Amino acid sequence: MDPSLDDIALFVEVARRKNFSRAAEALDMPVSTLSRRISELERRLGVRLLNRSTRKIELTEAGGVYFERCQHVVAEARIAHEQLLEVAQQPKGRLRISMPVSFSLSFMPVIFRDFCEKYPDIECDIDLSAHAVDLLADAFDLVLRFGLQPDSGVISRRIANMSMGLYASADYLASHGRPAVPTDLLRHQCLRTRGSRASSIWVMKSGNRTEEVTVSGRLSINNMGMLQRLAAQGVGIVPLPIYSPSEADVGEPLQRVLPDWELQPMPLMALFPSRLMPAKVRVFIEFLQERLASLPAREHLVPRELAHGAVAG
Structure with missing residues (x-):
């Protein structure tokens, strides 16, 4: 009996992940069932496809050739099935x-x-x-x-280019002053995603002008939500997407800093x-x-007296 496409698809999943447990999880089936089906496939083909050990599995030479051929067949069949379903009903x-x-x-x-x-x-x-x-x-x-x-x-x-601007709390700006030009950031606490040199170099653009500023600060955290909360507490100046749902705002409204300037968009x-x-x-x-x-802009975070200078993004 020739092997079924279902059994070939099971083999492709195991070969991709090189792990029965991960493949079984992706396929939503017991590991024992998956192992048995692969063994039956090898028996029908009359060749060993996988070298099994307690820690990992590896493709045999024949298994590697079979995988290269079959993965495209399985992918094409899956897409054909998806497209057929799409004609009759919503994706599922x-x-x-x-x-x-x-x-x-x-x-x-x-x-x-x-x-x-x-x-x-x-x-x-x-x-x-x-x-x-x-x-x-x-x-x-x-x-x-x-x-x-x-x-x-x-x-x-x-998927998108997220336009980025600088924001700070009213308390922080009252205590430390409002930057007027990008180089003023050198005198401020700047909140960054990492403490590396790369994340400390802020490239800013305003029309045809470009400024590169190497900023510093006492805090760097790899979580933008936490950085936004710290900025709301008056800790420093933070880069944030210019466009954001209103429910993302936390604490006191942040004010746009250097509204005529944007950071490099984040893809x-x-x-x-x-x-x-x-x-x-x-x-x-x-x-x-x-x-x-279609996200709304953070225009409500810009002080009214500065709104005329805000960048639309």
Whole structure:
């Protein structure tokens, strides 16, 4: 009997992740069942595809050749199935997404609510983290990260460019003064995402002018939400997206600093394991892009006397 496409798909999942437990989790089936099905596939083919050990599995030479051929066949079949379902009904299934904590807390609550209302047959499984993800081994359909990503063999797409401005509390500005030009930032406490030199170099633009300032401060935290809360407590000046939902604002309203200047936009990147995009992933990305493009500006955070100089973004 020839092997079924289902069994081939199981093998491809195990070969991608090189781990039965991870593959079983992604497939939502017992590890014992998955191992038995792979053994039956090897028996039918008459060749060993995997070298198993207590710690890991590796592809045999024959398994490597089989995987290279079969992964594209399985992907094409899965997309064909998704497209067929899309004709008859709304996209469905479990959508596994990894995204940064701060981005999720600031932007996603209302977006997730509305997405779930529009696509009731999609179950969202969200991981909030900023750690590096191996899309070929971890069970994610989509990973969202800020900044250009290193070439890791996965597919990436720019979802949005987040325009960035500088903000501080009224108390901080009353105590330390309001910067008039970018070089004034050298005398201020600047809140950064990391203590590295790269995150301390703020490149600012105003029309055709560009200024590069190496800032400093006593605090650097890899969480934008926490930095915003610290700024609200009068700790320093913080870079924040110019566009943001009002529910993301915490504490006392922050005031725009150097409103004629913007920092370099921060790209939001979507990473995928394959160019063949399931319908559930495609509709989520389209929904997210549309909502991010329509975000309101933080104009209410700019003092009224400075509003005429605010950058629209």
